[in-house]
Amino acid sequence: MDSLNSLLDGFGTALTPVNLLWAALGVLLGTAIGVLPGIGPAMAVALLLPVTYGLEPTGAFIMFAGIYYGAMFGGSTTSILLNTPGESAAVVAAIEGNPMAKAGRGAQALAAAAVGHFAGGMIGTILLVALAPTVAALAVDIGAPDYFAIMVLAFIAVTSVLGSSRIRGLASLLVGLTLGLVGLDQLTGQQRLTFGSLQLADGIDVVIVAVGLFAIGEALWVAAHLRRTTGEAIPVGRPWLAGADVRRTWKSWLRGPVIGFPFGAVPAGGAEIPTFLSYVTEKRLSRHKEEFGKGAIEGVAGPESAASASAAGTLVSMLTLGLPTTAVAAVMLAAFQQYGIQPGPLLFEREPDLVWGLIASLFVGMVLLLALNLPLAPLWAKLLRIPRPYLYAGILFFAAVGAYAVGGEALDLVILLLIGLIGFGMRRYGLPVLPAIIGVILGPAAEQQLRRALQISDGSVTGLVGTPFSVAVYIVIAVLLAWPLLKRLVGRRRNVTA
Amino acid sequence: MSTRTTPADPGAPAAPGSRTWLRDHSELGVSLLLLVIGVLVLADALTMPLDLAQRGPVGPRTVPLAVGTGLLVIAALLAVDVLRGGRGEAGTGEDIDLAEPGDWRTVLLLAGVFLGNAVLIEPLGFPVSGALLFWGSAYALGSRHPRRDPLIAAVLSLVTFYLFNNLLGVPLPGGPLMGVL
Numbered sequence: 001m002d003s004l005n006s007l008l009d010g011f012g013t014a015l016t017p018v019n020l021l022w023a024a025l026g027v028l029l030g031t032a033i034g035v036l037p038g039i040g041p042a043m044a045v046a047l048l049l050p051v052t053y054g055l056e057p058t059g060a061f062i063m064f065a066g067i068y069y070g071a072m073f074g075g076s077t078t079s080i081l082l083n084t085p086g087e088s089a090a091v092v093a094a095i096e097g098n099p100m101a102k103a104g105r106g107a108q109a110l111a112a113a114a115v116g117h118f119a120g121g122m123i124g125t126i127l128l129v130a131l132a133p134t135v136a137a138l139a140v141d142i143g144a145p146d147y148f149a150i151m152v153l154a155f156i157a158v159t160s161v162l163g164s165s166r167i168r169g170l171a172s173l174l175v176g177l178t179l180g181l182v183g184l185d186q187l188t189g190q191q192r193l194t195f196g197s198l199q200l201a202d203g204i205d206v207v208i209v210a211v212g213l214f215a216i217g218e219a220l221w222v223a224a225h226l227r228r229t230t231g232e233a234i235p236v237g238r239p240w241l242a243g244a245d246v247r248r249t250w251k252s253w254l255r256g257p258v259i260g261f262p263f264g265a266v267p268a269g270g271a272e273i274p275t276f277l278s279y280v281t282e283k284r285l286s287r288h289k290e291e292f293g294k295g296a297i298e299g300v301a302g303p304e305s306a307a308s309a310s311a312a313g314t315l316v317s318m319l320t321l322g323l324p325t326t327a328v329a330a331v332m333l334a335a336f337q338q339y340g341i342q343p344g345p346l347l348f349e350r351e352p353d354l355v356w357g358l359i360a361s362l363f364v365g366m367v368l369l370l371a372l373n374l375p376l377a378p379l380w381a382k383l384l385r386i387p388r389p390y391l392y393a394g395i396l397f398f399a400a401v402g403a404y405a406v407g408g409e410a411l412d413l414v415i416l417l418l419i420g421l422i423g424f425g426m427r428r429y430g431l432p433v434l435p436a437i438i439g440v441i442l443g444p445a446a447e448q449q450l451r452r453a454l455q456i457s458d459g460s461v462t463g464l465v466g467t468p469f470s471v472a473v474y475i476v477i478a479v480l481l482a483w484p485l486l487k488r489l490v491g492r493r494r495n496v497t498a
Numbered sequence: 499m500s501t502r503t504t505p506a507d508p509g510a511p512a513a514p515g516s517r518t519w520l521r522d523h524s525e526l527g528v529s530l531l532l533l534v535i536g537v538l539v540l541a542d543a544l545t546m547p548l549d550l551a552q553r554g555p556v557g558p559r560t561v562p563l564a565v566g567t568g569l570l571v572i573a574a575l576l577a578v579d580v581l582r583g584g585r586g587e588a589g590t591g592e593d594i595d596l597a598e599p600g601d602w603r604t605v606l607l608l609a610g611v612f613l614g615n616a617v618l619i620e621p622l623g624f625p626v627s628g629a630l631l632f633w634g635s636a637y638a639l640g641s642r643h644p645r646r647d648p649l650i651a652a653v654l655s656l657v658t659f660y661l662f663n664n665l666l667g668v669p670l671p672g673g674p675l676m677g678v679l
Contacts, residue, residue: 037591037592037593038591038592038593050662050666050668051666053666053667053668054666054667054668055666078592082592165579165584165586167572167575167576167579167584168576168586170568170572171528171532171572171573171576174532174565174568174569174572175532175535177565177568178535178539178565178569181539181561181562181565185558187558188557188558190546190547190557190558192542192543192546192558192562193538193539193542193562195542216612218589218591219608220605220608220609221589221591221594222591222593222594223601223604223605223608223638223639224600224601224602224604224605225594225595225596225598225600225601226593226594226595226598226601226604226639226640227592227593227594227595227598228595228598387641388593388639389635389636389637389639389640389641390636390641390650392635392639393631393632393633393635393636393639393641394632394654396608396611396612396631396632396635397628397631397632397635397654397655397658398658400612400615400616400619400628400631401624401628401658401662401670404619404624404670405662405668405670408669408671410616410617410619410620411616413612413613413615413616413619414613414616417609417612417613417616420612421609424605425528425531426589427588427589428586428588428589429525429528429586429588430585430586430587430588430589431528431586447561450556450561451556451560454555454556455555455556458555459555459556
């Protein structure tokens with residue numbers, strides 16, 4: 001019951017007035033960001049990275065986690081009332097939620113989604129408390145070859161599972177790795193890709209890359225294709241659920257995390273796949289199959305619960321292994337690097353106050369979110385009326401503030417714009433952004449671990465596969481790489497037997 | 499399925515150089531860009547002086563060489579994919595209407611306004627250049643409120659300046675205006 005004690009200590013950290021304030025600010029910002037179109041949690045955390053210069057880490061991470069969970073809550077509001085989901089995690093909520101809203105049952109859809117997020121987040125976070133210390137304890141002995149294997153896994157997984165096109169995913173990853181190379185080599189001090197510029201010798205700050213790719217790239221891309229007629233949100237009353245609704249949805253709320261949590265923990269593209277799987281499951285198990293597509297409440301409850309649980313799963317991988325499985329986790333990892341903290345198995349030993357305070361604050365945030373969203377959803381929906389020029393001008397404005405705050409250099413703003421134009425081009429030509437950001441963040445670390453591992457083995461490549469852990473990871477990588485081939489083989493056999 | 503099997507040479511499309519062909523295959527530009535970056539990375543790695551003390555069997559060149567080679571391979575693979583008819587899926591979002599033709603004028607205007615801020619932030623100070631950035635961006639994006647737009651821009655810029663400079667302790671240049679106020 002060691003982790004229970006640690007969790008209690010964590011509540012001691014999370015319930016101090018200052019940290020409560022950060023949690024409240026995080027969930028408020030998160031909900032607003034979830035509701036607002038065009039700005040997702042990854043962009044929001046990227047824009048807020050400069051606060052890490054002035055804030056102590058526990059407060060910053062409590063706020064970031066609040067934004068992550070809050071955006072999940074808020075995202076479903078937009079999906080249900082406007083039918084134009086922005087966050088990929090909220091796509092499924094629109095399928096049943098929007099027909100419900102059109103049929104005058106918007107209040108029930110919002111309530112089913114909010115309670116679903118609460119249930120999923122709670123169950124997911126409890127699983128996080130139960131599993132994370134165990135995973136961390138198992139992984140505590142891992143060394144350089146194992147770290148390198150995990151990072152290779154992250155590279156391969158984000159490029160091969162997430163995008164529809166592996167080539168474009170790999171192109172994005174290589175662009176990220178290239179950006180990560182700029183600057184002085186960490187081991188020898190050799191200048192790489194600096195072209196003699198003193199400014200570039202410091203490397204390109206990860207804050208600038210994240211803000212450029214997520215904020216500037218997105219704002220410019222939206223500007224190029226701005227929807228001239230913005231949809232009107234369907235007016236809706238205060239969310240509530242009748243007894244009959246609860247009887248239909250409680251099982252869906254509990255089923256969601258079973259699907260969402262494991263998918264969040266592995267690099268499989270975030271909440272997109274689990275919400276969809278949960279939707280399909282609910283449809284198959286429902287006694288009201290005829291309602292699906294026309295506004296079945298289970299189709300809102302299950303996937304939303306899965307979405308929040310997947311966020312908790314994401315945190316398990318990030319905190320215990322330093323493996324980011326979603327864009328938000330990647331940007332949070334960048335924040336850890338800003339503080340010089342290495343997430344991974346040792347995090348639980350070295351920074352127990354931070355980790356357990358963060359985990360406890362998730363429970364606090366969940367309660368705050370339910371209280372904020374259940375009665376206030378119609379109010380939040382009013383945010384959709386913000387004039388789009390102000391919204392995107394604001395994103396550009398805060399992006400400029402963030403980039404300038406990094407080093408007080410006007411040149412950083414020019415680099416930011418250039419990286420933003422890269423992000424724009426990536427959106428135009430369907431190159432996923434996540435591999436690039438993972439390449440920038442993990443690339444330098446991966447190189448260091450690779451060189452350290454080979455140093456230990458005196459240059460022999462066998463040093464990379466010398467531990468059971470690394471072998472296991474490489475087997476997973478091999479399966480991932482061979483997956484399209486395996487699928488084709490299995491499919492062929494099925495065709496033969498059929 | 500296109501039957502074109504031109505070898506991966508993104509710089510020189512072998513087909514008749516008609517404009518529509520180029521527009522349909524504009525993604526080859528991405529391939530070309532990857533090629534250029536790849537060559538750049540390789541050239542940089544190969545011209546590195548080797549007299550620096552190298553610790554361990556893997557020096558500072560190994561990873562750049564691998565990344566550069568990877569870029570060349572991917573550039574070729576992407577070119578083949580595009581010539582075979584493969585297309586990247588353009589990003590979508592709540593406020594994005596892909597049915598509308600690309601509005602490049604707005605993008606250029608925004609980039610210009612953003613560069614303007616980079617130039618002006620040090621001489622004029624953040625409160626002024628930031629307000630111009632917000633106002634200019636909103637204007638470029640189609641907002642036309644002669645009083646409301648600059649007012650919001652000024653308030654946002656001043657509040658942000660105080661928040662970062664005075665509360666968060668992240669210094670921003672005040673410029674001559676803050677000297678007066």
